[in-house]
Amino acid sequence: MNDSNRQSLPTSYSSGPPPPLNHTFGGSTAVDTWMTTAPSAGQPLPSYGTLQNHNEFDGLRQGYHSGIPSPGSNGPQNFIHHSFIQQPYLNNKYGSAPDYNQSHFSSNLYSSPIYANNYVSKVDISSKPNINNSDGGTDTHMEDVCGNDGNTAEGLTARLLDKNSDNSSAQPGSPSSQDGSCSNGVGYRPWEQPGAEGQQLAQDQANAQSLTHPTRPSSAQSDKQQQRTTPDTARRTGRSPSAQQFGESQHQIERISNQTTEKYQTLTPVPPIPPISAPGYNPNIYGQPPPVLYPNTLGASPYMQSFSGGFSTPDGKQLKMRIAEPDSSTPDIRIAAIENSFQVPSVSSTTSRQAIGGIPQPSATPPHPQTAQQVVAVHHAPQTVNEQWEASNQVSVPQNISQQTPAEGEKVTKKKRKRCGECPGCLKKDNCGECGPCKSIRSHQICKMRKCDQLKTKKEKSREVCLN
DNA sequence: AAAAACGTAGCA
DNA sequence: TGCTACGTTTTT
Ligand SMILES: [Zn+2]
Ligand SMILES: [Zn+2]
Numbered sequence: 001m002n003d004s005n006r007q008s009l010p011t012s013y014s015s016g017p018p019p020p021l022n023h024t025f026g027g028s029t030a031v032d033t034w035m036t037t038a039p040s041a042g043q044p045l046p047s048y049g050t051l052q053n054h055n056e057f058d059g060l061r062q063g064y065h066s067g068i069p070s071p072g073s074n075g076p077q078n079f080i081h082h083s084f085i086q087q088p089y090l091n092n093k094y095g096s097a098p099d100y101n102q103s104h105f106s107s108n109l110y111s112s113p114i115y116a117n118n119y120v121s122k123v124d125i126s127s128k129p130n131i132n133n134s135d136g137g138t139d140t141h142m143e144d145v146c147g148n149d150g151n152t153a154e155g156l157t158a159r160l161l162d163k164n165s166d167n168s169s170a171q172p173g174s175p176s177s178q179d180g181s182c183s184n185g186v187g188y189r190p191w192e193q194p195g196a197e198g199q200q201l202a203q204d205q206a207n208a209q210s211l212t213h214p215t216r217p218s219s220a221q222s223d224k225q226q227q228r229t230t231p232d233t234a235r236r237t238g239r240s241p242s243a244q245q246f247g248e249s250q251h252q253i254e255r256i257s258n259q260t261t262e263k264y265q266t267l268t269p270v271p272p273i274p275p276i277s278a279p280g281y282n283p284n285i286y287g288q289p290p291p292v293l294y295p296n297t298l299g300a301s302p303y304m305q306s307f308s309g310g311f312s313t314p315d316g317k318q319l320k321m322r323i324a325e326p327d328s329s330t331p332d333i334r335i336a337a338i339e340n341s342f343q344v345p346s347v348s349s350t351t352s353r354q355a356i357g358g359i360p361q362p363s364a365t366p367p368h369p370q371t372a373q374q375v376v377a378v379h380h381a382p383q384t385v386n387e388q389w390e391a392s393n394q395v396s397v398p399q400n401i402s403q404q405t406p407a408e409g410e411k412v413t414k415k416k417r418k419r420c421g422e423c424p425g426c427l428k429k430d431n432c433g434e435c436g437p438c439k440s441i442r443s444h445q446i447c448k449m450r451k452c453d454q455l456k457t458k459k460e461k462s463r464e465v466c467l468n
Numbered sequence: 469a470a471a472a473a474c475g476t477a478g479c480a
Numbered sequence: 481t482g483c484t485a486c487g488t489t490t491t492t
Contacts, residue, residue, distance in 0.1 A: 419485090
């Protein structure tokens with residue numbers, strides 16, 4: 001499993017930051033990667049953890065599930081963290097889930113409805129009841145927030161966020177956190193933590209250096225090719241996997257002066273320098289001050305940098321987490337920011353919004369599932385969503401093309417099938433958090449557990465079945 | 469064969 | 481414009 005985790009890391013990482021420290025204390029369950037990562041406080045690098053976390057961000061997703069425990073329990077601390085944590089997974093629900101719903105939120109806040117709710121509910125319980133709700137935000141989210149299982153947010157962003165949060169949770173105190181993340185949760189705030197301060201200082205210094213030092217070990221360079229081609233090797237070279245990592249961590253600490261610092265710097269949120277404005281970055285997430293982007297950051301892997309605003313992928317792409325801007329200072333503000341930060345919910349392609357609990361939006365397409373397999377009873381429409389959808393697709397896409405040689409037609413792109421909305425997978429609201437897609441952002445895939453059964457089959461087959 | 473990574477369709 | 485997640489390709 002470990003391997004898998006490793007892999008999950010973006011290859012890019014390989015060169016750059018070490019893979020997540022899987023070493024894991026216990027075994028890192030899926031979640032763990034990061035969790036584990038965060039070594040206990042004792043660990044040398046809290047920050048390190050952080051860094052990775054950030055890095056991981058790209059690579060890993062966590063959270064979902066959420067486990068976040070009770071809202072009430074949370075202290076103030078929670079607010080931030082939870083939000084993170086939860087968010088990601090919160091989405092799971094399609095109903096409200098990004099896929100299905102979306103609506104207002106997106107436009108309003110970055111925060112996804114879900115997230116927002118969560119946040120709100122948790123964070124601010126007192127102050128804001130549910131912003132979203134009023135709007136129509138999905139209620140469901142609220143539920144999710146921490147407490148339930150349900151919470152998962154789907155969004156990558158969410159996931160990403162979660163991870164962070166999780167990491168935090170991972171800390172010393174509570175390793176177990178996958179689910180529990182919530183509980184302890186509180187987000188991982190390296191900076192806040194005791195060690196953090198020192199780190200920051202270090203960072204500052206480091207930053208300075210980093211600026212000077214342009215390079216990092218060869219991490220950044222990795223292109224897609226490299227990444228893929230050199231998964232382990234690169235990583236190893238860059239850093240060793242779990243075991244090594246563990247050791248490394250210590251070593252790193254020792255090293256710290258140079259590289260380590262660099263790393264931290266990148267990771268750490270606190271920026272000495274005024275950052276480049278990251279468009280979206282939100283400080284809130286960490287609850288920290290602003291992560292500003294450092295212009296350079298030494299070797300900061302692309303990811304790292306982007307981190308503040310978005311995550312840049314190795315390729316250079318950016319994943320953006322949207323974080324709102326932040327002010328960073330006041331709590332209230334933070335909160336708000338937080339909310340914003342998670343945006344989320346975009347609609348998923350598939351979606352059937354209807355559903356699930358969601359919020360029925362008028363405009364939304366009706367769900368009708370009808371999959372051959374399950375057969376749910378209710379069919380409103382004559383066709384299933386998919387069918388309709390397909391129909392439309394087909395129309396748009398000439399079959400010919402698809403069949404024809406691709407040479408030119410490469411575009412052929414097929415259209416995406418939509419989720420049935422009724423199968424077990426579609427009905428699940430939570431992300432398992434353990435599967436590859438949950439862990440890896442790069443997967444661009446929905447949690448396996450949530451994957452629509454129909455979509456699991458190849459189109460051709462599925463069609464045949466349907467036709468038959 | 470399964471998983472990971474990638475490109476991008478589809479949607480607000 | 482950004483997000484989710486499908487479909488494909490590549491890697492393991
Ligand atoms: Zn999963
Ligand atoms: Zn389904």
